[in-house]
Amino acid sequence: MKTMTRPRYRLAIAAVAAATALTACGGGSTGADGGLPSNVSFGGGASGAIYGVLATGMAEIVNTNLQGVNARAEATAGGLQNTRLVRDGELTFGLTDPRVVYPAVRASGEFADEPPAEDLRFVMNGYPSLYQVTALDPNIRSIGDLRGKRVCTAAGIQTAMLGELLTPYGLAVGDLSLSNLEWTECADRMKAGDIDVIGYAGGPGAAVLIQAFAGSPTAHIVGIDPDKATAMSAQFPWWKPSTLPAGTYDGQTAEVPTVEISGGTLVTRADTSEELVHQFLTALESHFDQFSKVHPLASYYSLPGTATNTMSDVLPTHPGAARFYRDKGIPGY
Template sequence: MKSSIRNTLTALALGATLFGVAACSKPQQNVTVLTGGTSGIYYPIGVGITQIIDKNMPDVRSSVQATKATVENVNLIEAGRGEVAIGLADTVDDAYKGNKEIGFDKPLTKLRAIANAYPNYVQIVARADSGIKTLADLKGKRISVGAPKSGTEVNARTIFRGAGMSYDDMTVEFLPYAESVELMKNRQLDATLQSSGLGMAAYRDLAATLPIVFVPVPEDVVKAIGNTAYQPGTIPANTYDGQTEDVPTVKIPNLFFTSADVPEDTVYQITKNIFEHLDQLVTAHAAAKVITLENAPKGLPIPLHPGAEKYYREKGLIK
């Protein structure tokens, strides 16, 4: 009889313990980080963000997703198919406002900013034997301008318009980094324009394979664009093999962004952990070296998510 009572009490105690654990534990949340092609810089930066989340947010399981970059990312975020994304500020702005010329038939009103991150640089590379040295030299040549309707492709159209040119002046292919580089190696393309952080793997591979030249984007072309997101920039000498001089070009801010539907505390924790572990992001890719907490809430083209805003207020960056 005593043994039966003991067994009953033990079972009740075990059941109470298990109930208590179940009641106290939080359901695991999934966070998908949307990036770009695997040969670009969005992808390793996104991997770095997932590693930071996994190490510091025990109730969250994160994953990284390769995409066609900014345009696909804004649409996925709006549709609730991702929680964090990386994208070009000008295209994110166009999406939020609903710029039909760029392909956004209606405003994507759920987009919210997490941080101003690092700049993309428009990097126009030509085979050295193509005779291309200036933007005007691209006329009549075969050039790739990024994946169709990508942020890079939007940049390409904008820059050519600033230079008084259009796609009609060239034979245009719509291909991302890796495919463009392979076609250049095979001499099926004369040049490619890609918008990326400095030192991207695809261009390092190309520069190590054949002689190339970087085509400058002069400051007067940048001014003619008339968009504050497009700023004069420089590709420093020796960023790539054989590139011995600084190259003037355009730089465009990248954003970390999310959806208004993502909970405030989740975005707060993601923002906090990114900026408290920036060294880990730099390890993922050197482009992250220029990301700073002080710059994070500045110059954002879309509303700041309340979770990110809470963190910046705590740090005294927003009053």
């Protein structure tokens, strides 16, 4: 396997700095009186990244609607770090996804040598993060055609998710000529003919894929066979069969079968104030027009979709969230 990487020392330094700042500000849990804390924190992501933008919007909802509560969006390395910091009480809320939460609760995978995150609680569901395989070569029609192809994706979790996608086809990342690059570089190198495929998990209408499709009449999304999607979901329960809507990208005239994971799921700890969670969700619903403008994917944070706990087998719903959804007449609460 050929692997190209970029230096990550700047991200590591930023992550350490963010963790230090978060430790100083604390997680914002309350005492026995159940009142609102004076400070709360939302773990997002890098500045300008989806999680970072969403966390900033959520903090603004708190600051403008919950009297006496000061909320901050914290720059972090994303879902993995957010989950750890919420687990350890250093963040009040964190944006993450099922692929991180399952092993965190079970102390497996990336969390194998860490305490299980048994106190994590579900607050609200986020947006659909679809796996989108983009190819320029018209002969690449199936995931099974990727053996030996030049594939570009981001390092870390994105590469791990690519491996999960390949599994039901009897392939592994070692069967590819893999490049781990920044997304803009993936698109540039595809346009230059240096790579064959981009493997991307994220919201529909991703900028990197719009860039790859632009001016490329043969660009297309490679579908995931429904039986393979079912097998993938059985082995990796954070994935669910899904479809990419027609017209998501230029020239894509039909919907494409794929798999999805819930991106941007908001979690907290069991000891977070019930009143805080309830009032936050109430304010978010009341001022959804404001929040929905922060990012196109923010439009997914509305009822009834936000109430769907796709990880209920390992992640109980926080009592404040359950009360809010029950008040809104959501079945199951």
